[in-house]
Amino acid sequence: MNSNTDVLDIDEIHMDAQTIDEENRILKATVEDLQKELAKYQRMPYLVTHIVDIHKPEEAIIQLNSGKFYVSVAKHLEGDLKPDDEVLVDQKSLTVVRKIGKSKHFDVSRFVIMEKPKISWNAVGGLEDQIREVKEVIELPLTHPELFKKIGIEPPKGILLYGPPGTGKTLIAKAVAKNSNAAFIEIVGSELVQKFIGEGSKFVKSIFELAREKAPAIIFIDEIDSIAAKRIEVGTSGEREVQRTFMQLLAELDGFKPLGNIKIIGATNRLDILDPAIIRPGRLDRAIEVTLPDEKGMLEIFKIHTKNMKLADDVCLEEIVKNVKKASGADIRAICMEAGYFAIRSKKTEIKMEYFLEAIKKVKKEAKEKSTDYLNLYGR
Numbered sequence: 241m242n243s244n245t246d247v248l249d250i251d252e253i254h255m256d257a258q259t260i261d262e263e264n265r266i267l268k269a270t271v272e273d274l275q276k277e278l279a280k281y282q283r284m285p286y287l288v289t290h291i292v293d294i295h296k297p298e299e300a301i302i303q304l305n306s307g308k309f310y311v312s313v314a315k316h317l318e319g320d321l322k323p324d325d326e327v328l329v330d331q332k333s334l335t336v337v338r339k340i341g342k343s344k345h346f347d348v349s350r351f352v353i354m355e356k357p358k359i360s361w362n363a364v365g366g367l368e369d370q371i372r373e374v375k376e377v378i379e380l381p382l383t384h385p386e387l388f389k390k391i392g393i394e395p396p397k398g399i400l401l402y403g404p405p406g407t408g409k410t411l412i413a414k415a416v417a418k419n420s421n422a423a424f425i426e427i428v429g430s431e432l433v434q435k436f437i438g439e440g441s442k443f444v445k446s447i448f449e450l451a452r453e454k455a456p457a458i459i460f461i462d463e464i465d466s467i468a469a470k471r472i473e474v475g476t477s478g479e480r481e482v483q484r485t486f487m488q489l490l491a492e493l494d495g496f497k498p499l500g501n502i503k504i505i506g507a508t509n510r511l512d513i514l515d516p517a518i519i520r521p522g523r524l525d526r527a528i529e530v531t532l533p534d535e536k537g538m539l540e541i542f543k544i545h546t547k548n549m550k551l552a553d554d555v556c557l558e559e560i561v562k563n564v565k566k567a568s569g570a571d572i573r574a575i576c577m578e579a580g581y582f583a584i585r586s587k588k589t590e591i592k593m594e595y596f597l598e599a600i601k602k603v604k605k606e607a608k609e610k611s612t613d614y615l616n617l618y619g620r
């Protein structure tokens with residue numbers, strides 16, 4: 241063997257060894273990468289949920305569709321979690337493994353009707369006593385809280401308006417909001433129940449937060465009976481959810497001061513099914529009945545709704561009222577509108593008495609057809 245070749249050989253072997261090492265390293269890295277990638281495919285997905293409550297740093301209550309669970313918290317998250325945080329939990333053990341952010345408070349303003357109402361007291365016919373009471377109990381405390389402080393009385397936090405449909409409950413709520421220069425936040429009980437399954441109580445909480453932000457504010461809860469109905473038994477999970485929403489509403493009502501600049505107005509056609517808890521002292525403890533108008537009231541309402549109509553000379557509103565006998569404000573509005581349509585159909589530019597009489601017949605017939613208990617009760 242020649243020494244030159246010997247040297248060369250050793251070098252070559254060195255080179256080979258290096259190349260092999262290098263290749264080995266690359267292969268190892270590739271295998272590692274592939275293993276990591278493979279692990280991703282094998283891993284069970286995490287569940288996304290939120291923290292309901294924390295009692296100890298190492299344990300949490302979380303909410304899943306199937307219910308609430310008391311679970312462990314991964315070591316690195318201990319002491320770092322708060323209620324409402326959005327988190328990932330392991331599917332098997334339900335251990336909280338990662339925080340993915342503060343739970344975004346869902347934007348309630350998208351789900352409520354919020355406006356500065358334009359309805360003035362002039363637009364409400366009849367109901368003098370009710371209007372006076374609402375002014376005293378809602379408007380005055382909002383506009384002149386100092387008066388109440390001086391005299392040393394606490395006005396109610398809210399009122400309940402009850403009575404047949406279409407009698408002006410919503411109208412009153414809007415008018416009082418306008419006159420108190422308050423933001424008007426309207427929610428409808430039945431929608432709350434349908435739209436926010438599982439989130440009703442959170443929604444109620446956010447509504448009150450929104451009101452505090454926009455204060456002075458009036459929260460108007462229409463159809464309040466759908467969240468505040470007496471329950472004989474709370475059986476299904478849906479009923480439990482409504483119950484929770486109701487509890488949250490009571491908690492919010494109890495939690496704010498009577499002289500603050502937030503007032504609550506509840507409205508219902510069904511006082512009979514309402515849970516008395518809602519009208520206990522310190523809650524909506526002033527119940528105001530909004531009745532069907534008497535003749536004088538009806539006349540006022542007819543005047544309001546015909547104000548911009550072109551009436552023929554033969555139209556006598558007193559006479560029309562006598563023909564109507566019993567109707568809600570909403571019926572009266574419908575009658576006026578129908579009378580207008582009769583004129584249009586007859587290609588007339590004035591509304592004659594006969595159109596009103598036709599309209600009364602039509603509206604009464606329709607009211608009978610879709611008659612509810614309430615309408616029967618009032619003998620229409």
Ligand SMILES: Nc1ncnc2c1ncn2[C@@H]1O[C@H](COP(=O)(O)OP(=O)(O)O)[C@@H](O)[C@H]1O
Nearest residue numbers: 363364365405406407408409410411569570573
């Ligand atoms: N007292 C009233 N005066 C004038 N219009 C009324 C009155 N009551 C009802 N209306 C008319 O009927 C419509 C519906 O009334 P609303 O206030 O929504 O009734 P409720 O909330 O009691 O069911 C109102 O927008 C208004 O046009």
Ligand SMILES: [Mg+2]
Nearest residue numbers: 409410462507
């Ligand atoms: Mg209404």
